[in-house]
Amino acid sequence: MTIKTALHPRNKHRHGYDFATLTKIHALLSAFIIKNQYNQQDTIDFSNANAVKALNAALLKKHYQIEHWDFPQGYLCPPIPGRVDYIHYLADLLKESKVLIAENDKAIGSKISVLDIGTGATCIYPMLGASEYDWSFVASDIDPISIKAANANINANPKIKQQISCRLQNNSTKIFEGIIKPNEFYHLTLCNPPFHKSLTDAATGTNRKWKNLNKGKTADKKENKADTLNFGGQKAELWCQGGELAFIRQMINESKIFQSQVLWFTCLVSNKDHLSKIKLSLKKAKASEIKVFNMAQGQKISRFIAWRFVKSDLNTK
Template identity: 50%
Template structure:
């Protein structure tokens, strides 16, 4: 016998109004779209249908079902131990990015979202999962270049694109040959991007990454956990780098200066609020002309992304008129 059924709000608090994942997961519909999810669905202690979020295979299969059901992705898979990200949060970042672009529309087109493949995005650290390009393309028709330092990630993302006819020709994957470079070696001469997006490695060491995983698992299980199991997976370059996210984002900002006129908005997720002080300092030093910090919320988790541009108002106006007019 289950304890008294838990009352749930109809919608998940905090998610963007256009996010397809605001309602609780409807496992009946998800299983209809992706039957392989069925073995992982069971009743939890409150009598609700759920999956074991402690299980990497269950989390991966849920993602497969979400991408198939909501975005029409026929094939999606990742190698073992690679990052299988929470889909609702990834979608949120992209919807807020669409708002960021919308705010620069001419007065006559206020509120219209720039759509179509002429809106070009660069995903730095696309990963084996290719999730940002998938959602950005399926929701807004944007075209993407995804970069990564890991050949296995690039091969996996390429396979996803090749096996989904709707993505072919919309997403291009590029291997970053130099691990110290972020934009150089990826952005080509004369190439322009409306957005760069990034989910940087946010831990400063393997030990810190492991401690973070243990905390997350304890929250899921509500009890003490000694052995970390990466339920969302993640290779070392996906989870940690020397100096953590502050050093990574600060270095990204420094390098973005070289490509000041190649991109309208550079952006990055910032996982920890204490990182912002150092990031703002780096932006001031680089000479960014406008900086925006956009807050997001997924359930109990508060997050944010930082956006910066080196374009002055006249350059921005010209950019919008010459690049976005055809899709509005």
């Protein structure tokens, strides 16, 4: 198979998917295997949410020893290769900050603490980070259903159960406040923020994604809305007042309060045009260091921004 060179060098999905092995590991996936019309290789219909969910479950079993993974219908179904890329680049960030041991680029697992903002029903970042690097996580969300589903996933996987705990954010206007407790220290925070400014924008974006996956076909109006928007997610996953830029600016403002308790704050930035405004906000907040990491999955380019307020290589608190 062609190597997906855009993915991180340590990403286990650079060589594509071995569907023959994956279907043996997760039998439910076999029902969704089809032939690619161009080269007749095995694939799935990536516009079929159930097919993507089955593929993800198989990948998690094969590569990350995660035996159980589920989430309620209508919640975001994350692409595993892209999600784990973020984790690998975060590991690189820690290595640059001299927080990693040299052997195999592995973190000192019992000492690396990470906060995931908006973990979602799948709790995907903590599960991947705990499996790949033995990191410990606090996973937060404002949605009680997401927290319940995340806890179910964690409790069903004994190998990582002790490394992840969930916290419900009771104040939808806050991000770190109410989650980071006094005397806690995190080496990293990570976040996949809500992108859209309104429900209307979110619905438009979801419909566009659905049509792209279906090669221009439009959704049948008679279809169940939850099925049609299966890739769209719930309100908290999709949109907030002011969209992505407002959310990250709020995160920056709160990060100043907790600057002594976090080594690196990080957040995905979907819209590259937002970067200059975010950097300006960080300079106004007097961040001592700002980094941008570019990532790619296929033709899709993504990125995350990282900032901190301490100049030393390692906060020894």
